[in-house]
Amino acid sequence: MAEKQEEPRPLHELVPPVTLIAKGCDNDQQNQGNLLAAKQSPAFLPTGGVLSHCLTKRGWRLMLDCTQHAVGVKFDVDGVWMDVDPYDRQTGDGIFAVLKKIANLNVQDRKSRQEGSFGVNFKDRKFNCTLTTQGVPTGERAMITLVPKKSRFEKILDLGIREKARQQLKSFLDQDQGFVLFSAAPGNGLSTLWSLGIDTSDRFVRDFVSLEEKSAPEDEIINVGPVFFDASAGESPATILPQILLKEPDAFVVPNLFDAESVNSLCRQVNSEGKLVISQIQARDAAEALVRVVQQYPEAAQEFAKAITVVVNSRLIRKLCVKCKQAYQPAPQLLQKLGIPPGRVQKLYKEFTPPPPEELVDEKGNPIEIETCRACSGIGYRGRTGIFEILTVGDEVRNVLAGGQASADAIRKAARAAGHRSMQEEGILLVAQGITSLPELQRVLKQA
């Protein structure tokens, strides 16, 4: 007699439930209407299922991609894409329709690029989700980002900065005079570094004003008052500066340097009036951040070279899973290559790798199964921390910057001569402490 085969349970019954929240309409009633319509679809529960699956794996981005017969699914976990089981076309197409409905997008239009948002409640957390859909030859592609409403980070130490480095940064932010520049590559947490970095400064006895573009207001930082300029009316930080100066602020927080005239005016506030300026720019390391400012605003290079005091750069790196990481004894040549003094480190760690198949048998030759690590779902990494580079700008670097043709390499060289510790050296500290692995460090240092 043939054994009765049990149907496997669908994914959405195996993961924790989520609540979907429709958005994008002018009023709640219309949003509710969209949600009700979406609920009629047989793909409504699978839609919640795939979002829950992503959050369960600690993913924060999700990509759905149509092929001829299936809809592929990928999760971005700690900055690395991970493939999961695809859906059949019918279910997958239904998921596209449900997502678009709850984001108030045009479900019928499967060609144009469309952008919208919706909400997800998962366990006790609320997420704002953005949805981008775009037609592809075989159907559609969707990218969803899941952003928690409440950040997991409350202070800059939560980002992984060393206490000594934090103190160093704070000392620059607490000086009356100077120019502090925050930087990170795209996707490396610049906005979090920016708000938590400024938050470490002492603002109770000093007046901080933030110069923000009207159409792009920043998240509020306690004790930093915003002043807005209207770029569409020809205003810039430089044009509104005179009226702000009447209030005699001590420090200017400038999320966007905007134009050379503004950079010049702000740097003159540092160089002639003894004020503090705090700004940010996207860059892969501190040297590149400096070069980008003088390349984008060449007319301001001289004043900037005089004003800049410190550059902070951060890069996110995955942490080895503490439950399954494996220790190994590094060869002395490797330690030497990494610049770790002999005797300092007995072992390094790497991600868990299962033994070769021929070793996966018991004495009788029967296969044995290795259980997947539950903490990291077998990825070997869990969560991320930051590598922080703090470049104190001294005369050597200043001279390179002021010289016109500044290159990132020339700045790195000058900084090294002055005893600066590079991003790579900061990363090696994390490897030596067993927080991350060498291959992971190499991966993030290579990232564009």
Ligand SMILES: [Zn+2]
């Ligand atoms: Zn693990």
